[in-house]
Amino acid sequence: MKRGLILVNAYSRLISASNQPKRLKEEFEKLGVVVDIKKNSIDTAMIIEGNVQSFIEDYDFVIYLDKDKYTSSLLEKEGIRLFNRHEAIRLCDDKMDTHIRLAGHGISMPDTIGGLLCYNEEATIDEVMPRINLIEEKLGYPCVIKECYGSLGAKVYCANNRNELLQLMEKVKLKSHLFQKMIASSRGRDVRVIVIGGKAVCAMQRTSKTDFRSNIELGGVAEPIELSESFREISERVADILELDYCGIDILYGQEGEPIVCEVNSNAFFGAMESVSGVNVAGKYAEYIYETIYG
Ligand SMILES: Nc1ncnc2c1ncn2[C@@H]1O[C@H](COP(=O)(O)OP(=O)(O)O)[C@@H](O)[C@H]1O
Ligand SMILES: [Mg+2]
Structure with a gap:
């Protein structure tokens, strides 16, 4: 059996x-x-x-x-x-680890600076002032701050000035986090692509009128989208580098509409995708697993 x-x-x-x-x-x-x-x-x-x-x-x-x-x-x-395999899930679970793994492979992604480890609740943010200067110089405002473990947009923040940056740094200082350039051309809009067994099988565009984060859980609206060659290619390369059997990749639009990888979800929900794209994602994943194990 x-x-x-x-x-x-x-x-x-x-x-x-x-x-x-x-x-x-x-x-x-x-x-x-x-x-x-x-x-x-x-x-x-x-x-x-x-x-x-x-x-x-x-x-x-x-x-x-x-x-x-x-x-x-x-x-x-x-x-x-x-x-997915253990290592693939582990790399995707931590957003900074994902970016580090993808770096050097010709994958376009937002400039990203890791948050420095802090294990002292009493420590004050001005102790890392050189890092703050670096963030301002390399990323500018507004910039994005993310806790490395988070999903559904809940742990992703935006700082419009130094004061907001300091407050957010205080909020996340005891957790793994990162700082990222805000891709302004993609504010409130991105593309979610599902890749199974190395092939991009469907995609949807998510747009929010009220938030820079396009997550459906935060009010983003999804619509089907035909994948352009550049979006397809980068999705499949990312899945290949991270050795993922299945994933949902969030991709931002650069200034010329070019793809910029935002994050990779090893355990992406596919309910909304199935209803928006009409593609049987569960069926395709089951077939891929069947082929891999019994084929
Ligand atoms: N660097 C960025 N520039 C512009 N928008 C971003 C950036 N990073 C994240 N976003 C927006 O925030 C949303 C949530 O960020 P994401 O990294 O996907 O975290 P989560 O795991 O919570 O979905 C993205 O879908 C995108 O709309
Ligand atoms: Mg996301």
Whole structure:
């Protein structure tokens, strides 16, 4: 019997109601693969007496819809094929790590400066004044500040002047963060591209009238868009460099409309994409996994 497992986050509520695993399971059923949906739990994988132990051995593959890096690493150590792989998920989970990995490969992205590590709550921002001067000189205002772990636009901020920058730096100083040039030509507008097995399969444009962030969760409106060659090419290259089986890439418009990579989501939701583009994303992902494992 062909069997797969979908693992979701331990703390996520309403597994049964959540669209992502349900849609995937449905598509695998059409291919004759039985798929279980489980939460990552205390006994998924652990180290006992110096060895990895897990309950996964009956499954041919795992679709890892979580980002918990300890479990994904342990499962791979057990020889389980994860979709996406541990390292790909880890690199995408941290926005700065994603940019660092992509740097030097000819991928256009906004100029980006990493936030300096701070582990002292008492520390004051003026202790890193040279960094502030550098941010102003290289990025200018308005600039973008992002916490490295975040999604749905919730941890992405804009500073219009030094005062706002200082306040935001204080707010994020104990968390991983980065500073980025604001791509003004793309304010409130970007393109989300889904790449599966190295091929860009669909895209939508997201536009917000009220916010520089185009996330649908913040009021952005999505519409289908035909991918131009340059957007297709950069999406597929990014997925290839990060060794992603599946991803959703956010791409900004440069001054001439050229693509600039904003961020890469290893666990991109595909519900809105399926309804906007009319493409069966879950079906395409299931087919790709089937081919990879049984083909
Ligand atoms: N450097 C930037 N210049 C212009 N807009 C940006 C920039 N970075 C992010 N944005 C906008 O903010 C949105 C959210 O940022 P993103 O990095 O995708 O974080 P999240 O993971 O929260 O979606 C993007 O979709 C885009 O509309
Ligand atoms: Mg995004």
